[in-house]
Amino acid sequence: MKFLVEKYFSIPILFTIFFPNERRGNDFTSKEVNMKRCFLPFFFIVVSTATGQVDFNRYFIDRTMRVDYFHTGTKDSEVFALDRVYKEGPWPGSLVNLIDTLNLGEYFLRVYDASTHALIYSRGYCTVFNEWQTTDEALKGIRKTISETVRFPFPKRPVQMTISRRDKFSHFHEIYSVVIDPNDPVQICTEIRHKSPDIINLMDNGDIHRKADILILGDGYTAGEIEKFRRDAEHFNNVMFSTSPFRERRKDFNVRAVWYPSIESGIDRPDVNVWKNTPIGCSYNTFGSERYVLTEANQALRDIASAVPYDFICILINDDRYGGGGIYHLYTTTYTIEKNPNQAWRRDYVYVHEFGHAFGGLADEYYSSSTGYNEFYPEGVEPWEPNITRLFDPTHVKWQNLLTPAIDIPTPWNKENYDSLTARLSRFRVKTSTGTVNIDSMRTVQQSILRNPALLGKVGAFEGAGYLSNGMYRPSLDCRMFTLSLTDFCAVCRSAIERQIDFYAN
């Protein structure tokens, strides 16, 4: 392990010593800038261009470095251990926006040039692990390991890669650091890891460096179901780019699908003891939730994905139980078979809703459905997601610049009636064997509240969001992140998605 020496690079500690007040500040971007400015005499050389970004060709070649690691811990502890480093195909991301300025995600990856300590790449992201930490299993004291991956442009010289996590004040603290030498043939795996891919080009709008590149994969499709996969990939891609703001910005995306067959059809349903051998290992019942679909087969997923350049992954599930999932900068999952033809729209809802999580870093705005989480948003902590808020300061709402002028904060919205209907219709549903009609009637009655013309399309602070009925607020009466319907994203969610598009398409 001569060139892969793990060591601690103690920027956070020094930061505390020299600038104790900055740690209580709330502005991520200025904190990053201040770090650079203040430490320049001590650590940093000037690497920024006039736009505050990094000169790509000075530090990188146009290939991708994939770093797999294991993320292990308990409810309130975590450690990282390096697994393997890969050299993959062309770098799919921006050559200009290398430093992440969006302030999204629970974790933050930083890559430094090892000899000069210049920050040359960063990216916010979320993990399956941080969600698992809020589950019943974690509360019992179980210790768990999950494989994860970070990717960045392939460096020319040794780099120091660090991972930081937010504290409850939303400040990042470094919790892992490793030095990687890109020129060490023993440590960098250059073998082709994908498996004879069949690539389907769904949207080609040009230079991968200047587009957000979406990769659609399938799980649980057998060799005989290749045509269904093609149809599904086309269908869901059309659904995405019929939805605002993706519709208006479709020229900023490339979309490819990679076909890889499954031995068995469908995916795992552990609650009914159904287990399927599939290439990506997707499963229902994640964290005990019947409808939550994730995979922990990260290495298999990344190997299959490496066939094409990608920034974002959408996994289509060849199964007929309602479900899906989406994690910021990780992937989405969506079920593709709806047995009730009158409810085929629900698959379309899931595909775009989950992409709101994975692409825009958006939170769930709903609060009346059960989840597998415990205190996902701890009391007294302002979430980092752009579309929900604790509203600690009603005179300065998180989305202040998008507020409808003169709207009441918080915004009254007939919540009491909405909640009592939810409770009554839920009880009714439980008593009957066929829930379909009852779900529809619940939606009909409640949507009359959500279509109140006096509030429709307005931006305020509506109580009830982020799995919490009280003390958490969402921007609008309704949104794709709130109800199970084909309603549009609210103005705040649209704005967050557009910021991400702007970051990738430049």
Ligand SMILES: [Zn+2]
């Ligand atoms: Zn929204």
